[in-house]
Amino acid sequence: MAEEKKPEAPAAAPPKPPPGPPAPPPPKNPGMVTATIDGREVVAKPGTTVIEAAKALGIEIPYYCYHKRLSIAANCRMCLVEMSNAPGGKLMPACQMPISEGVAVKTETPRVKDQQRATLEFLLLNHPVDCAICDQAGECKLQDYYMKYDRQPSRLDVPKVTKGKRVVLGPMVVLDQERCILCTRCVRFMREIAKEPQLGVAERGNESFITTFPGQPLDSKYSGNVVDICPVGALTSADFRFRGRVWFMSAARSVCTGCARGCNTFLDYLNDTTYRYRPRENDAVNQEWMCDEGRVSYKYLNADRALLSREGRGAQAKVLAREVAVERAAAELAPHARAGSLAVLLSPLASLEDLLAAATVAKEALGVAEVFVGGRRDGWQDAFLKRADENPNRKGLELVAQALGLAVRPFGDLTAAVAAGKVRAVWAVGTEVPDPAAAAALEGAEVLVAQSYDDGPVARQATVLLAAAPHSESDGTFVNFEGRAQRFELAYFPRGDSRPHWLLASELGRALGLSYRFATARDVFVELGPRLGTALGDFRWDSLPSTRRRPGIVPLAAGTVDGRLPGYRDRVPPETSEDARRALARTT
Amino acid sequence: MPYPIENRPADLRERMYFPEIIRGIGVLTKHFLRNLFLTRDKNPDVLERRRGELWSDNATLQYPEERAPYPPGYRGLHRLVPREDGKPRCVACYMCATACPAQCIYIEAGEYPDDPIEKYPVKFVIDELRCIVCGFCVEACPKDAIRMDSGEHTPPSYERGAQIWDEKRLLRGPPISYQYDPWLRRGSPSIPADKLEEMRARAKPFPTVATDEYAQTPGFSVRALAQEAKERAARPK
Numbered sequence A: 001m002a003e004e005k006k007p008e009a010p011a012a013a014p015p016k017p018p019p020g021p022p023a024p025p026p027p028k029n030p031g032m033v034t035a036t037i038d039g040r041e042v043v044a045k046p047g048t049t050v051i052e053a054a055k056a057l058g059i060e061i062p063y064y065c066y067h068k069r070l071s072i073a074a075n076c077r078m079c080l081v082e083m084s085n086a087p088g089g090k091l092m093p094a095c096q097m098p099i100s101e102g103v104a105v106k107t108e109t110p111r112v113k114d115q116q117r118a119t120l121e122f123l124l125l126n127h128p129v130d131c132a133i134c135d136q137a138g139e140c141k142l143q144d145y146y147m148k149y150d151r152q153p154s155r156l157d158v159p160k161v162t163k164g165k166r167v168v169l170g171p172m173v174v175l176d177q178e179r180c181i182l183c184t185r186c187v188r189f190m191r192e193i194a195k196e197p198q199l200g201v202a203e204r205g206n207e208s209f210i211t212t213f214p215g216q217p218l219d220s221k222y223s224g225n226v227v228d229i230c231p232v233g234a235l236t237s238a239d240f241r242f243r244g245r246v247w248f249m250s251a252a253r254s255v256c257t258g259c260a261r262g263c264n265t266f267l268d269y270l271n272d273t274t275y276r277y278r279p280r281e282n283d284a285v286n287q288e289w290m291c292d293e294g295r296v297s298y299k300y301l302n303a304d305r306a307l308l309s310r311e312g313r314g315a316q317a318k319v320l321a322r323e324v325a326v327e328r329a330a331a332e333l334a335p336h337a338r339a340g341s342l343a344v345l346l347s348p349l350a351s352l353e354d355l356l357a358a359a360t361v362a363k364e365a366l367g368v369a370e371v372f373v374g375g376r377r378d379g380w381q382d383a384f385l386k387r388a389d390e391n392p393n394r395k396g397l398e399l400v401a402q403a404l405g406l407a408v409r410p411f412g413d414l415t416a417a418v419a420a421g422k423v424r425a426v427w428a429v430g431t432e433v434p435d436p437a438a439a440a441a442l443e444g445a446e447v448l449v450a451q452s453y454d455d456g457p458v459a460r461q462a463t464v465l466l467a468a469a470p471h472s473e474s475d476g477t478f479v480n481f482e483g484r485a486q487r488f489e490l491a492y493f494p495r496g497d498s499r500p501h502w503l504l505a506s507e508l509g510r511a512l513g514l515s516y517r518f519a520t521a522r523d524v525f526v527e528l529g530p531r532l533g534t535a536l537g538d539f540r541w542d543s544l545p546s547t548r549r550r551p552g553i554v555p556l557a558a559g560t561v562d563g564r565l566p567g568y569r570d571r572v573p574p575e576t577s578e579d580a581r582r583a584l585a586r587t588t
Numbered sequence B: 001m002p003y004p005i006e007n008r009p010a011d012l013r014e015r016m017y018f019p020e021i022i023r024g025i026g027v028l029t030k031h032f033l034r035n036l037f038l039t040r041d042k043n044p045d046v047l048e049r050r051r052g053e054l055w056s057d058n059a060t061l062q063y064p065e066e067r068a069p070y071p072p073g074y075r076g077l078h079r080l081v082p083r084e085d086g087k088p089r090c091v092a093c094y095m096c097a098t099a100c101p102a103q104c105i106y107i108e109a110g111e112y113p114d115d116p117i118e119k120y121p122v123k124f125v126i127d128e129l130r131c132i133v134c135g136f137c138v139e140a141c142p143k144d145a146i147r148m149d150s151g152e153h154t155p156p157s158y159e160r161g162a163q164i165w166d167e168k169r170l171l172r173g174p175p176i177s178y179q180y181d182p183w184l185r186r187g188s189p190s191i192p193a194d195k196l197e198e199m200r201a202r203a204k205p206f207p208t209v210a211t212d213e214y215a216q217t218p219g220f221s222v223r224a225l226a227q228e229a230k231e232r233a234a235r236p237k
Helices: A002-011 A050-057 A111-123 A141-150 A187-192 A225-229 A297-301 A321-337 A350-362 A394-404 A411-420 A437-442 A501-511 A521-532 A579-586 B012-016 B020-038 B096-098 B134-138 B193-202 B222-234
Strands: A033-037 A040-044 A080-083 A091-093 A104-106 A173-175 A200-204 A209-212 A236-237 A251-254 A266-269 A275-279 A309-311 A318-320 A342-346 A370-373 A405-412 A426-427 A447-452 A462-465 A478-481 A485-490 B105-111 B121-129
Touching: A040 A050, A050 A275, A050 A350, A080 A111, A091 A111, A111 A141, A111 A394, A187 A200, A187 A225, A225 A236, A225 A275, A251 A485, A275 A297, A309 A321, A318 A321, A321 A342, A321 A426, A321 A447, A321 A501, A342 A350, A342 A411, A350 A394, A350 A426, A350 A478, A350 A501, A350 A521, A370 A394, A370 A411, A394 A405, A394 A447, A394 A521, A405 A411, A411 A437, A426 A501, A447 A501, A501 A521, B096 B105, B096 B134
Parallel strands: A033 A104, A342 A370, A342 A426, A370 A405, A426 A447, A447 A462
Antiparallel strands: A033 A040, A080 A091, A080 A104, A173 A236, A200 A209, A251 A266, A266 A275, A309 A318, A309 A462, A478 A485, B105 B121
């Protein structure tokens, strides 16, 4: 029958074109797409996804696998919404569907809500619910969405699928395959952003899991980012693992000091300990990524810090109050300044405010015409984020020296000058030097006034050591290698008797007869910043972008009897021994 | 027993002062003589003792040999509940420290290399001087790892430092295991196979409702105390 009929069709009268759908009305806003989401009109560029358009309206569509900087997988099914142009009235993934002219999107209907609940039940089916030992607890999207969209007990009555609980993927990342919801964000990140496809999905169905290729660890320099983008607790940081709970910690807007890129970070801290860096979004600098070296570069903020000022080298060392130590330093430096045998060593790790204050004191009170530059030695570089120069503020140092008319000379010249006996006194603002072995040459200087974060090779040779506070303990600015000035904020007050460089430098200046008096880093910038002229472009000191601030705990006002700080529920600082706390606890 | 106090102006005799002094000395002497010469009810159930009657008006407890029982609901000092292999049930999730309004709990987490639950408290310290014994930590614990079921006071000490209890002092009392505990479900290299079978057989189903049996250690039952008190009240005087 069918074969007979087929040839007949062309023989019949010329067919009319079938009545197609009516021509679509012309777009409401030419060049843009106009649609409605939950009855509210949204105008967006063509190609905008529904999820982004809804976000612009302030309507939240839940998602796990979607990430705006990664390709779209649409595999978590959490963002399904009703769209009027869906074929057969199906629910459509909002992360994948571009918004089109005249479409009505509904995100609040019972059908969508039921789908969200069902999706969550499915994702949680084999989830071990071990939030008690999970580092993601507190910032986990499974927890958040369960409380918001599901709130039902599990109906599973057979044993859950068990997989690897503690798979060490690489030096930075530990994987828990049971917690994974297989959104493949990490796989896509490694393929598309890090350009090192080291992760993949193995097996099928509910047995599938994320893994590396056999024999190849996840050793990319950017592997730490997969921990951040993992929406659940499957990928955890080997460095931060079990060290504390995220809800105790507060976050300060900061800048990574690992290299000259100056990736924007959140500095997570509790009391006066920094626990981790997390990348903060800045499209112009680091998007929202960080390298692994930068991630672990916070450690110098906590360990081996110099907390007390002292005078004398080696066995003659004597601890002094900061005010006294500053007076001594000024008294030791002044004769050498008059004799012209004084050199000033500035560190590109110090902030712009530190360097402004120090260079001003060096020029106006000590009368030097050149500064030597210390700083860490160069490291590796790649085309993505990491710069070879591992100092956050070398550009800032150059700008300051230029503005004040000081010549900049490398550290090698200083050791040569000390060895030759031309320089007999050194004022070091920051003791990071490219070659710790060459630092021994500084022992030849009669006077070494060092402002130092740590008790390193240079600080040990100081005749006067002034304990300095790093960027976690002060406000300030770093200028990155492109000349972009970036603010960071104080996380906690300086530890012990340490103070920021700018304060020590201005106190030293006052002891030497200058009249600068600064209460805050902002005062330094307001008073000395104009000398930089237009070098910083349209930078404004108060322009730190506001973010949703995450408050940690508020510790109780009174101290505890065992010498711990009030509310101090995390690790005891390493310098506090059990015996010391017992001794504090004794009443007699 | 509370009794009403009449708030009336003193009458003439009271304002004269000395008669009242003598009367007070009389009362004191009466009690002194009664305590010295008369008997006292030695019923071991101290709440059942007769008092206010002619020959035994003496309600004094010979503490510490005799002690008044605590009212039902008394919980006592907290303890860290051990598993049957002696390790703490605690997984260092910091829920108790989060809930604690006195901020008296200090935890430091560590990692077992081989246990099915990798996280455990390296340090778990409760400052008993700060603790207000509110029991929020017990409520907050998702693993039934901290309980206030010992029925004991904090023992007194001459040193403040001795009131800081660490995990070695806190980890005590009868062990608890539930059927769904990971070390029973998955086994653990630190538990031999035969012991594991025994532990599995002995494990309780996980309680969905807090009951007396699960909330209290044997030997100190709130229900038993409540029952006793009820019977005592019902008994004819």
